[in-house]
Every structure is written in structure tokens, then in C-alpha cells.
Amino acid sequence: MYALAIHGGAGSLPRADTTTERERAYRDALAAALEAGYAVLRAGGSSVEAVTRAVVALEDDPLFNAGRGAVFSYDGVNELDAAIMAGGSLAAGAICGVTHVRNPVTLARAVMEQSEYVMLAGEGAEEFALTRGFALVPREYFRTEARWRQLERIRAGDHGVSPLTISPVGTVGAVALDVHGDLAAATSTGGMTGKRHRRIGDSPIIGAGTYADNRACAVSATGHGEMFIRLAVAHDIAARVRYGGRTLSTAVHEVLHEELATLGGEGGVIALDRSGEVVMDFNAEGMFRASRREAEPARVAIYAGE
Ligand code: ASP
Numbered sequence: 001m002y003a004l005a006i007h008g009g010a011g012s013l014p015r016a017d018t019t020t021e022r023e024r025a026y027r028d029a030l031a032a033a034l035e036a037g038y039a040v041l042r043a044g045g046s047s048v049e050a051v052t053r054a055v056v057a058l059e060d061d062p063l064f065n066a067g068r069g070a071v072f073s074y075d076g077v078n079e080l081d082a083a084i085m086a087g088g089s090l091a092a093g094a095i096c097g098v099t100h101v102r103n104p105v106t107l108a109r110a111v112m113e114q115s116e117y118v119m120l121a122g123e124g125a126e127e128f129a130l131t132r133g134f135a136l137v138p139r140e141y142f143r144t145e146a147r148w149r150q151l152e153r154i155r156a157g158d159h160g161v162s163p164l165t166i167s168p169v170g171t172v173g174a175v176a177l178d179v180h181g182d183l184a185a186a187t188s189t190g191g192m193t194g195k196r197h198r199r200i201g202d203s204p205i206i207g208a209g210t211y212a213d214n215r216a217c218a219v220s221a222t223g224h225g226e227m228f229i230r231l232a233v234a235h236d237i238a239a240r241v242r243y244g245g246r247t248l249s250t251a252v253h254e255v256l257h258e259e260l261a262t263l264g265g266e267g268g269v270i271a272l273d274r275s276g277e278v279v280m281d282f283n284a285e286g287m288f289r290a291s292r293r294e295a296e297p298a299r300v301a302i303y304a305g306e
Helices: 020-042 047-060 104-114 122-131 145-155 225-230 233-242 248-263
Strands: 003-011 080-086 091-098 119-121 172-177 183-189 210-212 218-223 267-272 278-282 286-293 299-303
Touching: 003 020, 003 047, 003 218, 003 267, 003 278, 020 047, 020 172, 020 286, 020 299, 047 080, 047 104, 047 172, 047 183, 080 104, 080 210, 091 104, 091 122, 104 122, 104 183, 119 122, 172 218, 172 267, 183 210, 183 218, 210 233, 218 225, 218 233, 225 233, 225 248, 233 248, 233 267, 248 267, 248 278, 267 286, 278 286
Parallel strands: 091 119
Antiparallel strands: 003 172, 003 286, 080 091, 080 183, 172 183, 210 218, 218 267, 267 278, 286 299
16 A cells, blocks of 8 residues: 655635635645655655655645745745654654755755754755755745735734734645555645744654654644644654554544644644555645545545535
8 A cells, every 4th residue: 555645734715715716726736746746656666755756846836835935934034944754764854944945855855864963954954955965046036926925914014913823824745655664754834924033833843743653654734833843743643643542533633623722723734654544634724635545546625524
């Protein structure tokens, strides 16, 4: 059995605000990223490679809050975070606060595979990138007008005082199970619109926004990062499965709808176990998501109940 699930962020996506054309663009982008990762699995490739390919496709698409099209910090900079984890070895790599790396997930993977560390930050991560042959891109590469207008609205006080009051949409992630029985997870984000300079969210924190363990499951999260860090959401889900005796869907449900809800956090997760069970759950209005299991058709969805 092999399987892949991806997300493109969760939050308030009232249907009235989403034109049909825009909605189609999101669905097409999700389908294309899913296929990019699924093709790896179909060819017998690794789950690590599959989540990398899927996340790269989403990072390259300006619709999503990762890579090009990432949200701006209050200072007007795109500061990017990403992580990846291999469930067989528990190897993990993460980078945070980078501003010149076109595909942050590939640098997180280089940290995992080509360094003795788990997380590198800011300039140090970019110096490491240069030593591993990455070409850095100018900051303008990440800029889109839509994200800039969102920042201007925050600066003008449109959404109240806190960037956390703006629903986060567009972080991307993937979880995969390959034909060898190995799980992997990856997440990539620009964080929260208008975030304070150097604020780091849950996405690059192993156990918070990203986790994979063959003994339990692979998880990638999206939502208000501060709450996901405080609850160690991704690891909590894996722990409930591994030694709490929960099924994957029960573990996800408890963490999202009981723990996270108690803190007032909004968001969602995609999770996958070694049997190929896919869970894509959220406590927000919607979550951009897609999945495909071996010999089954692809599934693409945005709203609850789809
Ligand atoms: N979790 C991300 C962060 O807090 C944002 C998101 O998922 O939309 O950085």
C-alpha cells in the first residue's frame, strides 16, 4: 500500500468570498501537487521524496502561503519556515526565518540528510544552503500583490490589533506512505500575516506542526502556530496512536476538537498511518486538501463535508 495526502492551509473560507474561478484554481493546484508526489510513490520512490515533490509544487504556486506567495511579516519581509521528517529513522530537518531560499522544504531536507543538526535558522541556514549548492533568490521572488495588500490591511488596523485575528490560510504540507512501508511528513509556510520579525510558528518545530514515526503515523498541521506549539499537536497525535491505543481518526479528533478547541486555536491536520488510513480533519471553515491511496482515485476538497 502507498498513499499521499496534502494540505494547503485551513481557515475561514466562506463560499461567498471565493469566486468559482478562484476555487477552481485552488482545486487544480492541489490536484497537480498531489500528482507530483503520487507519481514518486507509484514509481516505487520514497515517502521522503514524495512529500518533498508535493510540497515543492505548492511552494512554487503563488496561491499558497509557502515559498512564492508567502505572507509578509509586519516589516514587509517573507520569512519562511519548513520541516521534514522520515518515520523509519526519525531523522528530521528544519529551517526557520529564511528569506532567500526558493524551496524551503528542500533546504530542510538538506539539513536532515546532509548535516548533523535538526534545525538551522536565518542567515545560518542560508549560509548552509550555499555550502550545499543552493542558489539563493532575491527577496522579491516571494512577493505577490495579494499578500502585500493583506499586509497593508493589517498595518492599517483593519483586522484589529493582532495578526492572529486574521485567519491563516495557505500553509502547505504533505504526508506519505511508500511501498517500503515508510512514512514521512513535511510542512512549509510563510507563517502568519503581519507576524513580528523573527516570529517562528509550529510548522518547522518537530512535534508541533510536523512529525513522522513508523510506529504511529505521519502528521502535518496548519493553523494558529502558537497553540500548535503549546500542545505539541503532531507529536501528541502520534503518541495517542502509539501508546494511547487510539485509532488515527480518534487521536486526531481528540487533539483538534478537544485540546485545540479548549485553547481557542483554529486549524487542521493531515495524518496517515502505515495501513494507509488517511485522516484530514479541521476545526475551521475549510481546509485545502487532497489525498490518494494506491489503486484509488484522487480526492480534492476544500469545505467541510466534501
Ligand atoms: N501554522 C502556521 C504558523 O503558525 C500558519 C498556518 O498554518 O497557516 O506559522
